[in-house]
Amino acid sequence: MGLIEIAIKIIIALPLGIWLYHDSRARDFSWLIWTFAPFIILLSPLPAAIIMTVVLSAIYLIARPSGALLKCPHCNKKFHETLFICPFCQKNAKRECLNCHEPVLWEADQCPHCKSRNLTKE
Ligand SMILES: [Zn+2]
Ligand SMILES: [Zn+2]
Known part of the structure; x- marks a missing residue:
């Protein structure tokens, strides 16, 4: 795993984690779990990490309390x-x-x- 691969994954996972923290905490929706969920992106190899990002965002948007x-x-x-x-x-x-x-x-x-x-x- 190269440094560039790690850098790309951090660039994806960090803003996602920050957004998930603010949004899930605002909605009082298991924010501890959602804030740290992007760690699976860091642990996945690169093509899978991109898919994980899309899937994780989609699951969150469907599952979060609407309103x-x-x-x-x-x-x-x-x-x-x-x-x-x-x-x-x-x-x-x-x-x-x-x-x-x-x-x-x-x-x-x-x-x-x-x-x-x-x-x-x-
Ligand atoms: Zn306040
Ligand atoms: Zn009244």
Whole structure:
């Protein structure tokens, strides 16, 4: 295994690992496993490593929880819309309506469910 082959594999695996870390953690989706999954690319011989990259990306895109990502008001990192607590800074990334107890977007000043303005402050 030559140095160029190792370099090519690192160039492929490193950005993939960084992307998988951010995206799977934002979606609260087994991020430890996904962050280190690109190691199989480093361990595979070159033609197989390219196929592994495509297959791994495809499996991840199919398996991950679908839905949009929102921006955390505290740390500015992205988090999945169904989450209440930011997976990065562990702070409340949404407000709670004190009337109907539904989660409400941080930017909102009114509950979209019951129109109450009685929301938690943090
Ligand atoms: Zn955060
Ligand atoms: Zn409400």
